[in-house]
Amino acid sequence: MATINVGIIMNGVTGRMGTNQHLIRSIAAIRKQGGVALPNGDVIMPDPILVGRQESKLKALAEANGIGRWSTNLDEALADAHNQIYFDSQTTVLRAAGVRKAIAAGKHIYCEKPTAGSLAESLELAKLARDKGIKNGVVQDKLFLPGLIKLKRLVDSGFFGRILAVRMEFGYWVFEGDWQPGQRPSWNYRKEDGGGIIVDMFAHWRYVLDNLFGDVKSVSCLGVTHIPQRVDEQGNTYDCTADDAAYATFEIEGGIIAQVNSSWAVRVNRDDLVTIHVDGTEGSAVAGLRDCKTQHRVNTPKPVWNPDIPNPFNFLEQWENVPDNQVFDNGFKIQWELFLKHVVIDTPFPWDLLEGAKGTQLSELGLQSWKERRWVDVPELTL
Known part of the structure; x- marks a missing residue:
């Protein structure tokens, strides 16, 4: 049995939804249960790095949830090859810029909705992800x-x-x-x-x-x-x-x-x-x-x-x-587990950025x- 560590950039998790649903009840809960089990006996273990603007909040949140990585520098996190997934739960007006930058860095994308402030921008993100050949998903909890x-x-x-x-x-x-x-x-x-x-x-x-x-x-x-x-x-x-x-x-x-x-x-x-x-x-x-x-x-x-x-x-x-x-189980956690398996072993995940654009x-x-x-x-x- 092998443990597959997957680095996840979690941007915007100091907000209410990001903290409670995505960090505490999803990623931290998955880590506490021992990861996501795969059919062959391997285990996916999420390795998050918390990213945001306020150092004190990030540090406190990381310590409270047993997470050793946090940063106020998104560019450095994106440059780290260990981080395979970029997750965004910032406010809507900030999300598209973060997702666009992560796509350019070749990261798989998982984000909250609305995916952008306009349909044109939501479709642009979906096209960029498709053209880059990266896996992408939108929270549909x-x-x-x-x-x-x-x-x-x-x-x-x-x-x-x-x-x-x-x-x-x-x-x-x-x-x-x-x-x-x-x-x-x-x-x-x-x-x-x-x-x-x-x-x-x-x-x-x-x-x-x-x-x-x-x-x-x-x-x-x-x-x-x-x-x-x-x-x-x-x-x-x-x-x-x-x-x-x-x-x-x-x-x-x-x-x-x-x-x-x-x-x-x-x-x-x-x-x-x-x-x-x-x-x-x-x-x-x-x-x-x-x-x-x-x-x-x-x-x-x-x-x-x-x-x-x-x-x-x-x-x-x-x-x-x-x-x-x-x-x-918690709906956010279930979808996180599905997306992690989608990234690692290519199981189906139909809720992509194009589906997210439909909401916009x-x-x-x-x-x-x-x-x-x-x-x-x-x-x-x-x-």
Whole structure:
């Protein structure tokens, strides 16, 4: 049995998502479990180097997670042949420059989404990676959530019959920062810094809809800035220049209609922070982050509209839980393991930079639909 050490440049992991999901719950967790086992008995051991701008943060983060390498010099990290993979979880406005530089250095690319601030730039990165002949991937973490895995299981089994419609509700109340600190960074609410819920979340909704139900064909979107001012991390009040809510309808191949509400200004009265309700001719399901429940046609109640009497049904009790039937690991960690195997032994990894560009495309078209107040078609993307 051989241990295959893979150097990984992790740029931007001092941020919330980079620290918690990609470093602590993914790379550090993989190292603690002894690496990624391969079919022949070999093991891939990730060897990260943390890269960023603040030396004190990098050093503390590295020490806390048993990592011996960190640097404020990206160029030096890219010049080190030991580092085979470049990972980027910086803010959106910084990501493309880092990825472009890493491609030029011949590193395999794995990055967060949106992959860039515009579709043109996202496609440019995909073309550069293809022409360089390097392996590349984009984080599409929600596909690995237990609730969505169960939902995909239902779709693949034919449980729904013909799928009619999808209704998605996402979001929660993000505090304004005056009397309680906000749960999200202030740049999320500034368009000039790459903020906005359409740019952030439509990149997710594209791969969720595409992979579960079919290709998105058109979009109608209305964005809103419900909270006009917030207070930043330094206690300063600032104007919100980006949308904090979006109300969209998508047409999906096969005639499926998806209605998707995304909001950082909504108080939650549902089972989870995101719920996906799917209706089909044979049955329906509602999935959250971890759970999924179903109602088959033979178990569907037969209500009659009559507001003059108390409701005789307890609708919420008339659903059955989909069993786990497997052990669910952290979704970010699962995809990291898949990408590491893709790099080392060339196993398939379909979520590349072109797939990431599709998310940027849908964000741009959603913003266009909002601006022009009309339906916009989603053309096929090719390199």
